[in-house]
Amino acid sequence: MATNNCVDSKSFYGCAKSQQFWALLALGGLAMLGTLFAFFTLEHHGHILTGMNNQIVWGLPHVFAVFLIVAASGVLNVASIGSVFGKKIYKARAPLSGLLALAMLAGGLGVLVLDLGRSDRLVVAMTHYNFKSIFAWNMIFYNGFFAIVGLYLITLMSRNLKQYSKPVGLLAFLWRLALTTATGSIFGFLVARAGYNSALYAPMFIIYSFGYGLAAFIVVQSVMYKWNNIEVDVNILARLKNLLAVFIAAGLYFTIVLHLTNMYFAKQWDYEHFILVSGGIYTTLFWLGQVLIGGILPIMLLFSPAAKQHPAIVFVAALLVVIGGHAQMYVTIVGGQAFPLDMFPGYAVSSSFYDGEIHQYTPSIWELMLGMGGIAIAFLVTTIAVHILKFIPADDFKDIELADH
Amino acid sequence: MSEHQFNQDAGQDRRDFLKTSAGLAGLTLAPGVLLYGISAYGRAPDEPASSEVRWGMLIDTTKCSSGCNDCVTACNTENGLDGKTGPQDSQWIRKVHIKDLQTSEQHDLPMMCQHCEHPPCVDVCPTGASFKRADGIVLVDRHICIGCRYCMMACPYKARSFVHEPLHDQKPDVPRGKGCVEACTFCVQRVDNDEQPACVEACNKAEHNAMLFGDLNNPASDIAKAVKTYATTEVRADLRLNTGVRYQGI
Numbered sequence A: 001m002a003t004n005n006c007v008d009s010k011s012f013y014g015c016a017k018s019q020q021f022w023a024l025l026a027l028g029g030l031a032m033l034g035t036l037f038a039f040f041t042l043e044h045h046g047h048i049l050t051g052m053n054n055q056i057v058w059g060l061p062h063v064f065a066v067f068l069i070v071a072a073s074g075v076l077n078v079a080s081i082g083s084v085f086g087k088k089i090y091k092a093r094a095p096l097s098g099l100l101a102l103a104m105l106a107g108g109l110g111v112l113v114l115d116l117g118r119s120d121r122l123v124v125a126m127t128h129y130n131f132k133s134i135f136a137w138n139m140i141f142y143n144g145f146f147a148i149v150g151l152y153l154i155t156l157m158s159r160n161l162k163q164y165s166k167p168v169g170l171l172a173f174l175w176r177l178a179l180t181t182a183t184g185s186i187f188g189f190l191v192a193r194a195g196y197n198s199a200l201y202a203p204m205f206i207i208y209s210f211g212y213g214l215a216a217f218i219v220v221q222s223v224m225y226k227w228n229n230i231e232v233d234v235n236i237l238a239r240l241k242n243l244l245a246v247f248i249a250a251g252l253y254f255t256i257v258l259h260l261t262n263m264y265f266a267k268q269w270d271y272e273h274f275i276l277v278s279g280g281i282y283t284t285l286f287w288l289g290q291v292l293i294g295g296i297l298p299i300m301l302l303f304s305p306a307a308k309q310h311p312a313i314v315f316v317a318a319l320l321v322v323i324g325g326h327a328q329m330y331v332t333i334v335g336g337q338a339f340p341l342d343m344f345p346g347y348a349v350s351s352s353f354y355d356g357e358i359h360q361y362t363p364s365i366w367e368l369m370l371g372m373g374g375i376a377i378a379f380l381v382t383t384i385a386v387h388i389l390k391f392i393p394a395d396d397f398k399d400i401e402l403a404d405h
Numbered sequence B: 001m002s003e004h005q006f007n008q009d010a011g012q013d014r015r016d017f018l019k020t021s022a023g024l025a026g027l028t029l030a031p032g033v034l035l036y037g038i039s040a041y042g043r044a045p046d047e048p049a050s051s052e053v054r055w056g057m058l059i060d061t062t063k064c065s066s067g068c069n070d071c072v073t074a075c076n077t078e079n080g081l082d083g084k085t086g087p088q089d090s091q092w093i094r095k096v097h098i099k100d101l102q103t104s105e106q107h108d109l110p111m112m113c114q115h116c117e118h119p120p121c122v123d124v125c126p127t128g129a130s131f132k133r134a135d136g137i138v139l140v141d142r143h144i145c146i147g148c149r150y151c152m153m154a155c156p157y158k159a160r161s162f163v164h165e166p167l168h169d170q171k172p173d174v175p176r177g178k179g180c181v182e183a184c185t186f187c188v189q190r191v192d193n194d195e196q197p198a199c200v201e202a203c204n205k206a207e208h209n210a211m212l213f214g215d216l217n218n219p220a221s222d223i224a225k226a227v228k229t230y231a232t233t234e235v236r237a238d239l240r241l242n243t244g245v246r247y248q249g250i
């Protein structure tokens, strides 16, 4: 139950001390400054300062960026369940869900752009489209996502346009499914590489996006409630936590299917052995990060009897999913490249260009600073928007009780 | 490898051209001469590359000497690469050593951009910077490349390099640049001048003669005759990319 009249006040931060808002802004701004510093340094010296090379061409920045983009699509789920499927407790969360979707997508794309070899050619990227390229399609989907979700937020928040929120919400829902299909396909279409080249990537990324998005939503919502000394209603908590558990379980299921198909149909035994058994950091990140921290532990926490009463447990579980999600992206993106291309099956291969060997990658501080920029952008957009407009879920508690019966 | 496989794209144009040529043959022999002429490949800067031609290379691994690195050195000199081989350095061509895991039979071969008829790098490039010329040479337009490196993810041959640091003293006819992706161009600046790629020239000079360059579409060319006569191999033939570079002896 709400115990603080902040819910009724015009803006969430309106009642928080404004110094706190400025402190948050300064924190985000500082991180952003670091990112820009890294960007200009790399712009001047080139990617030579990073750990990325001609073997591992996508590194830590892409781990952060793709996580944010995938989670951005998933975080919109909360709004979709509310608007499209008419569930009231989710409807109350639709504006926050839409805002986070925009903020996280902006963050993810920001990192991708800052990491380009020629970021100054952004206009070229926006004006030259190769329609055969799934990457180009992604750009179209991202731009469309901004437009549609932006419109959706307007319909949700304005009094006169409310009736349009359902059709626009449906469009946003379908669009984000297409978007994540395209994001997964960036990897799935890489036919030459053992770790990718699977039609499973598209649906798997959609399932991952559900889990990561909802987890990110729960994390942000928990922080907002805590900040305002509001206790989340146990019924709402129960709904969100059960849904998160289902999404995580589905994600684990897809992970298992991907590896099984790789082993039994695609016969990628060597690659599977590398990721699952002998891959060092990738194997550790897979089992410890993706499976244990991002999967099994959160499910156990969410189903523990105490989770029903303690929002902190759900918060921790959601945080673990976010951490595990980053581990998954690292395994998928970097691990997939670390394993050498099999150009000559049945032969041992060696060359001055590192053919036939596991490729090494040690990220530098510059990449970390670039990657953190994504989180900083998402954080700043959210903090400012929440300060100006009303985004905190204001539940009609009557509805919750009705829905329970 | 039969000849018609090289002609998947150019085939129709070529047939049309042959018809036209046959029609004109009564009047003049010139079209036939143009079509089958072995030289006359040089083209003026404003003249577009012709789809009548499909440039290709045949590499005989039995002639490639294990200690020799002449093709690599020649490539570096011709294209202004510094020859360093760190993980972040560009390598347009490299010597690859392969050893059969069962029989221990060993080969050495040069590996570079295979100039596919259906290049995955061109398919995935978001801006169209990766492109294939009408004569089959796969290139990067360094003014449109945004340095996303998706083409490097897609290439089955690890043929591409990303320029990780600022470049100095570049060769005027080989445009390269920091933040862009690059790869073997078949020495397009030489081919357009009726010369052989630098690697091929160096290999011949060392009297190994392991590399043969020419027009796969021209039945009179040495390379077309060779691929018609001997069994040749495409690397990753399973991907059905119809590579312009073929190997013999593996």
Ligand code: SF4
Pocket: B124, B125, B126, B127, B128, B129, B130, B140, B144, B145, B146, B147, B148, B149, B150, B151, B152, B180, B181
């Ligand atoms: S790095 Fe350049 S050539 Fe390669 S896909 Fe990106 S834009 Fe195209």
